[in-house]
Every structure is written in structure tokens, then in C-alpha cells.
Amino acid sequence: MIPQRALRRAFQAVGVSIPVRRLTPPRQSYSVRAPAHGESKTAVSPRWLSDTKTRIGKCITFGMSAPQVDEAGQILRTLGREWRELVAGSEGFLTDETRAGLHRHQIVWGEQDSMGHVNNVMYVRYAESGRCNWILNYSDHVDPAHKRAWRELVTSRGIGLILKSITVDYKFPMTWPDRISVYHKLRARPDETSESLVLDVLIMSERRQRPAARCFEDVVVYDYRAGKKSTLEPFMLEQLKKTFDLQEAAKKENLAKIQDLEQRVRRLETQTWDRPDAKEDFGSAV
Structure with a gap:
């Protein structure tokens, strides 16, 4: 022994x-x-x-x-x-740094409330920042051939994404110091008729090594030039289909x-x- x-x-x-x-x-x-x-x-x-x-x-x-x-x-x-x-x-989130919305993002002291917990509104900000970075990852790492179009998805210049709704399910109160990683995943495989993306979001605490919050986002594809809902560009749809398949794998x-x-x-x-x-x-x- x-x-x-x-x-x-x-x-x-x-x-x-x-x-x-x-x-x-x-x-x-x-x-x-x-x-x-x-x-x-x-x-x-x-x-x-x-x-x-x-x-x-x-x-x-x-x-x-x-x-x-x-x-x-x-x-x-x-x-x-x-x-x-x-x-x-194991839930289908892609955790590679080139896929994460936020990777080991450091929580700062000022994000806490008077009770010494990270303020509830910060979780929404983490999710929104993570979503924008999740999209930008396509321009920088996944599909740089269409870099400009992917980056315009987070602007109001052409085809863009508008957050329709977000809900947050808090799991435990995070405290400083801590680091978080934020992951997004497609809930369903998009197709040629998709005018919105439904996303699950996981906010992971590094200190506790488990989910601090889960979010649900409904994001509309919107054509700012035409002023109405739109479908995704064919190359975007193809990449998102591949992403969904990678999630399942x-x-x-x-x-x-x-x-x-x-x-x-x-x-x-x-x-x-x-x-x-x-x-x-x-x-x-x-």
C-alpha cells in the first residue's frame, strides 16, 4: 500500500x-x-x-x-x-478558443453588487459579448474568406442579427476573483427558410468548474437595407450547418x-x- x-x-x-x-x-x-x-x-x-x-x-x-x-x-x-x-x-458546446465567445475572461471587482456577488445584469452582458464574439470567430477563424460579411452581422449596415429575447437561468452567485468562459450553440440545424437563430448559452465559472448561468437567446436575421426579416446568406447557412454537425459530434x-x-x-x-x-x-x- x-x-x-x-x-x-x-x-x-x-x-x-x-x-x-x-x-x-x-x-x-x-x-x-x-x-x-x-x-x-x-x-x-x-x-x-x-x-x-x-x-x-x-x-x-x-x-x-x-x-x-x-x-x-x-x-x-x-x-x-x-x-x-x-x-x-457533452452538451454540444464547442469549447475551442476559436469557437468560444469568451475564453477565461476575468471578472473584475466592480462587477459585484453590494452583496458581494456578480450583478445579475452582468450575466446578460457576458452572453451578449459572447454572442458577438461567437459570430466574429467565423470571420477570424472559421471562414475568413467571407470576413467582411461575417463582421457586418454585428452591425446595421446590411444583413445583421437583432436580439429578440434573452432569458437567464442563474445557477449560483459568482464572486470575484473568478474567470468565465462563455459558449454558444445552435439549438436546431438551420435551413434555407430560417429567419432566426435560437441559441443556448453556457456561462462557465472557472473557480467552481461548473455552469454559473444558462441563457436562451432568440436572434432574428434582419435586412437593414430592406427594413425586414431576412434569411442567411448561403455561405453563412453552410457554415452554421457544419457548426451544428460539429456540436452533435x-x-x-x-x-x-x-x-x-x-x-x-x-x-x-x-x-x-x-x-x-x-x-x-x-x-x-x-
Whole structure:
């Protein structure tokens, strides 16, 4: 066995919560939560990441062999390296920096209210800034051949986008200091008749490593020159269709990764605390 005090220090360094007493054994997966309206039935719990770390921490308290320590370390490294992809990507959000509306954007002290929480109106600003940057990413990274047209979507010079409505579902009050990443995704695959885009928005707290808020945006395609609704340019429609397909691929890929991680964590549990002869190791008092 590996010395438990050394294990505790190592795993606490990467943010694993280690329970101080034996808990009631969990008999079900932590990964799936009840979906909100319009969400996938396979939506991952916002607490999946922290729950998984806690489960590994509990395994530590019952003693682990060298191979088990190595396996736990590999799982934790994956969680630390890919947490955005696993949490947001499993819902279909594209988390690459060239796709994010805001990537590791730093919250500033002045965005807090008198209660010391980030003011509610700031979440709307994060979502709106993220949406504009999401569009500009097409001009800068995805389809630079049509750079000017993509950039004009956020202006009133020709075909543009007008926010019709936005709703915000607050998950927990963020506080300074923190960093956020904001992701947008198409709720449906657009077609030649689409005169609006329905977007889901995820505002991710880096400090808590989970969604701080979810937004729903209804955006109208508008021809400022003609003064009426319009459809998207053919090249824009083609790129948005590709984006939707990438979203579906990201969802499938990351849900598969989560399922694999769940199975690996469950094996650690059955090898450590969840067995008839398991005894908790509190380590030496020295």
C-alpha cells in the first residue's frame, strides 16, 4: 500500500475532497441529471465533476495499491485538463478558443453588487459579448474568406442579427476573483427558410468548474437595407450547418468519455471501499 498521508496531500493538491468518515455507498451514477426544457435527456449533472473527485477521494481513505493510485491519478489529470470539454462539450458546446465567445475572461471587482456577488445584469452582458464574439470567430477563424460579411452581422449596415429575447437561468452567485468562459450553440440545424437563430448559452465559472448561468437567446436575421426579416446568406447557412454537425459530434464524443470515466471510477470503488471487507484508513495520528 502507498502511505495514505502522502496520498491525501497529493490528491488534495489537485482539488479532491476527502471525506472524514464513511458515507452511505452511492449505488447510482452521478453523471446524468433531469434535463431542463429543450435539453438532451443525457445532460450531465453540473456537479458531476466535483462529485467524481469526491468519489475518488473516498477511495483513498480505504487504501489504494500502486496500480490503483496510478489509475486515480490518470483520471484526475484528465478531469483537470479536459473539464471544460467534458462538462460543456457533452452538451454540444464547442469549447475551442476559436469557437468560444469568451475564453477565461476575468471578472473584475466592480462587477459585484453590494452583496458581494456578480450583478445579475452582468450575466446578460457576458452572453451578449459572447454572442458577438461567437459570430466574429467565423470571420477570424472559421471562414475568413467571407470576413467582411461575417463582421457586418454585428452591425446595421446590411444583413445583421437583432436580439429578440434573452432569458437567464442563474445557477449560483459568482464572486470575484473568478474567470468565465462563455459558449454558444445552435439549438436546431438551420435551413434555407430560417429567419432566426435560437441559441443556448453556457456561462462557465472557472473557480467552481461548473455552469454559473444558462441563457436562451432568440436572434432574428434582419435586412437593414430592406427594413425586414431576412434569411442567411448561403455561405453563412453552410457554415452554421457544419457548426451544428460539429456540436452533435462533440456531444457524442464527450458523453462517451464521461461514460468511460464513470466506469473507471466505479471499478476503483469496487476495489476499495465498496467491498465486504473494506476498512477505512485514517492514517497515523503522528
